[in-house]
Amino acid sequence: LGAPSADSGSPGAAPPAVVTVTGLLTGAEGPGRDADGALDLDLLVVPDASQLDVEAGALLAESLPDGARLVLAGDPAALWSVGPGRVFADLLAARVCPQVASRLPDPGPLGELVSGVGIGELGQVEAPGKEIVIVPVRDAGEAVHRTVQLVADSVPRAIGVPAEETQVITPGHGGAAGTRALNAALKERLNPGPGRFGGFDPGDRVVHSPAPGRVLPGRVVKADADGLHLSCAGETVVVPRDRVEGSVRHGWALTAHQALGGRWPAVVVVLPGDAVQALSRPWIYTAFGRAARHLSVVHGVEQALPRAVAEVPAKPRTTRLPVLLTPQVPVAG
Structure with missing residues (x-):
């Protein structure tokens, strides 16, 4: 999650270190703390900041020394943190600090698809190079069968991406086409033992x-x-x-939350019929956005997919952070 930067202003200085937020806060990684107990750094850059929950966000803020700079970078359309709160979204909404919109859509059909999902539109996208393939299925059993077929055979043969560079993403761990069932089937095919x-x-x-x-x-x-x-x-x-x-x-198969922060040459998103209740625009945006070259969608939810993109935003979370930030906003005039 985190990338603290060492002082690189002097000649011969070490390049910026890349560590995790957990490792930084526990002292297992990074520069450690100074005599006052603050992190011994001048600049902290946190990519994927939308994954910061309330506890991690508070600990980071409390650990920074006076005068240090904190840069939070993230995609506001992606899934929020697994833990409570929505720190990044609340900070964006409060406008208490400078904001720079710098994300450019990925080029090609995948970039067009994901950008459309981000604004609530699931349109028809031309994919002459098979960048996007929809695989209709009738039930969870067929979804598992077609997923294994895609990972082990179709994607390597037609797209040129080997199985070890293809990631499967599905809404949950349980169910007939959850990560447990998919991983069992993929292990049996790809690495039996x-x-x-x-x-x-x-x-x-x-x-x-x-x-x-x-x-x-x-x-x-x-x-x-x-x-x-x-x-x-x-x-x-x-x-x-x-x-x-x-x-x-x-x-071999992950949930969208597990896949956050990663990208793979090919991604297979599995949407069995029982996944309807789990679908939302941020979930679909995050899952589809993990694909760099090719996306296959094992599609068993019919009209629930475009409906989720158009009508189901992130589930609301009640936090006190906006209220606490309000006094910090200068009043015009």
Whole structure:
């Protein structure tokens, strides 16, 4: 989530460090704290700031030293944080600090589609290069079957994106076409094995959640007495045996919240019939926006998809932050 920048104004200074918000606040990553207990930095840049919940936002603000600069960057149309609050949206609405609108739509059919969803329009988009493919399905069983077919065969063959660079996104973990069912089917096709270590085998694609709201994609390397050894972004992570069940899931299929902050060459969004209640404009915008080159939509919700884009905004959240920020806004005249 976070990217604190080291002082790079002097010759030979180290390049800015990129760390997580959790690691920065706990002291496990980043520059540490000064004698007064404040973070030892002059500038803190937080991308994907819409994912900051109230607690993380408050801790960040309290931890900054006097005179430090805080830059929050994010997409206001994307899903809000998993935790309570809507810090980024409240700050934007209050207009208590300078704002710069800098996002340019991605080029091509995918950029046109996602930009339209962001303003509540799901229009017909020409995709001559098969950048967008709609796959109608009748039920959840067919949705799982077609998803596996797309990831393992159709997308690699027709688009040239291998299975390991294709991400499946679905609304929830449960149900006949949730992440659990999809991951089981994808594992059986892509990396079958007995799952001797808590259901995992070497080569399995996983996501590790070392802290609430933090998701690290990776792969299983091995398992031994120390725990489950993962490779996450080129780094080795060892998850103790007693924490595997609660912090590691298979990662061929994710929820949109788990996928936030990531982009993949190809994405398969699965919308089974029982997903209707979970659909909203921010969910669809976030899920569709994870695709860089190709998007397949396994579509079983019929008119619920355009209706959600046009009529279902983010669920309202009640927070005190707008009230607290109001006195900070200068009164004209």
